[in-house]
Amino acid sequence: MPNGIGSASSALVKRSRPDDDEDVGSRKQIAIASSDGGKSKGLVRSIKRTSGLQAPIVALSGAHKAEILDCKFSPDGQTIAAASSDKTISLWETYGENANLTLLQGHSKAVTAICWSPSAPRTSPRLFSASADGTLIVWNPSTGEKLRRLRGHKGIVNSLACTRGGKEILVSAGDDGLVLLWDPEDKYPLDRIEVGYPVTAVEFSDDGSQVFVAGVDNDIHVYDLSRKTILFSLRGHTDSPTSLQLSPSGSSLLSFSLDSTLRVWDVRPFAPEPPPGHIGSARLHRTLTGATSGFEQLLVKVAWSADGENVAVGGGDRTCTVWNVEKSKILYKLPGHKGTCTAAAFHPYEPIIVSSSTDQTLLLGEIDI
Template sequence: RGKAFFTSDLYSLGVTCLYLLTQVSPFDLFDPGEDAWIWRQYLANNAVSEETGKILDQLIENATNRRYQTAVEVLTQLNPEAASKLTIPQTITKAIKPAANPNLPPQSTHNWQCIHTLTGHKNLISSVAFSPNGEVIASGSDDKTIKLWQVQDGQEIVTLAGHTNSVHTVVFSPDGKILASSSHDKKIKFWRMKDGQEIRTLAGHGNSVYGLVFSPDGETVASSSWDKTIKLWRVKDGQEIRTFSGHSNLVYCVAFSPDGETLASSSWDRTIKIWRVKDGKLIRTLTGHTDCVRCVAFSPNGEFLASGSHDNTIKIWWVKDWQEILTIAGHSWYVDSIAFSPDGEVIASSSNQTIKIWRVKNGQELCNILGHTNSVYSVNFSPEGEFLASGSSDKTIKIWQNMMFV
């Protein structure tokens, strides 16, 4: 049907088994009039037990959500004792598959409670970020300032002022020594965390700077702008290394792959572009969203890319071949931000006043978080996954705690 899932391999295995058992072409083993497999009619003297027959039938189920979803499930049916001793590769156990019912009730392991509401900004908060040690939250606001807050008690530490227009994104360096910020004043600023002093200002974009991200090694930072470009900068001296051009409209967000070799960018032009960092070559353009793509994020293991769009959906793409493998359609308004949990098992997303938690492997909604009184523009997990921070146009930041950690 032109669209492959992980369960497609199991389907192929099942059909291959039928061919080996019957020596009859699979095209003759399916009756389109009955919409059913008729392989048992061709077994001749090659008997198959009822239990094995049921396993084969489930392997070749027409509906993907009724098939076995992983090889482990099949092995468990065949030999539970042997299957329990297997060491299964991560790529199998975390396989993405379509949800049988994406609207199943939230599970108790994802019960998030608000423990702090941080107030002090005079305008909407567009970005929140946790420090690598999880002790500090940074927030960027339309009031032109950045604030640092203690996670433990929600107290404000310091206000950083220097931008002459709205601050759009704040992000910590991997070692936590530098905070970077991007602004509608067309500038990027580096701040020293130990004393809050401004270290450097990067100027080079011709319009507002939206996206900002450090490379995994902390040596470079990438920025995206309304000028339709992405720029790569050297952190130690602020020198511009390279400009990536190809989008036809403003570029909202940029994300490095965990190995630092690939850069993803999302744009108002409804596309996601994948770039090779070392030479700026465009690798792939991903299409499928029907409105501007607001945000992108790589999974921690680098296997998947997630994107959020003003078409109200989240899409999951398989990095190996950049194919779309799942669309999550549960929000009723624009998706403004997304974030993978540190273990890569779930995604948090914000839309309007709502935050939702989704299971990555099947798009199941696990939790619906309410509490903000206006649009939520940014969500981020703490490094250990215990906390979630959200920034809103209601001028507050909220810190949510997963009650399974309590």
């Protein structure tokens, strides 16, 4: 027997040949099996690292005592916010030790949705939250201070969004059938739209002049805010949409529905004629399948990647699914959660994704896209 083979002090290393155009320094060695209680490594392989995370995948847990319903990266990508049914919002470090920074407390019922201000200075970021207690709260996440509580809804608030530029305006919607517009500096609504039935999701257009409204009638209606009238409607879902998000370019709207389909809509003011053979709404660009909404009827949240090429959504199959939009191709089915995956969010600068779940945990990991 050759010297050392089979002894406790030896290790078997599987070496991968890097691609010709790949930076060898970006590859790390990790142990994937061991012997003698971990004292000696049994099998080591090289993997390509794509981000500045300390590990390729990290579980963030221990902060919440109930389901996590939403998660978002801060605009600078340094912080993650997570909203929970336990009435709190947790803040986490994206990098380093991934420490739980603080817990924001102020709502009296489940926190259903959150969003960061895209225009607030990096030195004084702002976070907005919506709750089943019928209110919104404006937070200073740096200090944990509650800056303002916004009252106007008469029931559960399901969704909120913020304008991308110009004057900072919020829109919120809920089970009371109201869509309310807010100046975060004023505790009373600026304006209101009475839809007349429960609204599950809202989103602003790129210039903030329109609001996309989805509810239990299964359609997505585009409201002109100056006239408070419907400009056009996006029809195709066969069950209530659970989430809406505008693409980084502002030209496409992403929607997920309880019918387990993810749809990409062309929302440009003057959309071109659809190509020959196009089926369905003239504005329907893609229908993506492969995720399931689940039996819990949760308002699962969608996400666009920063480059606008990929989208992600969770689902009742306990995975986070990532697609390339133009290829209509599933790139990843990310496992790890022990319950419904309720939300996903892409990092604004790096190939990193975070997902939340009813299992009370966040999974933070790097992908190769």
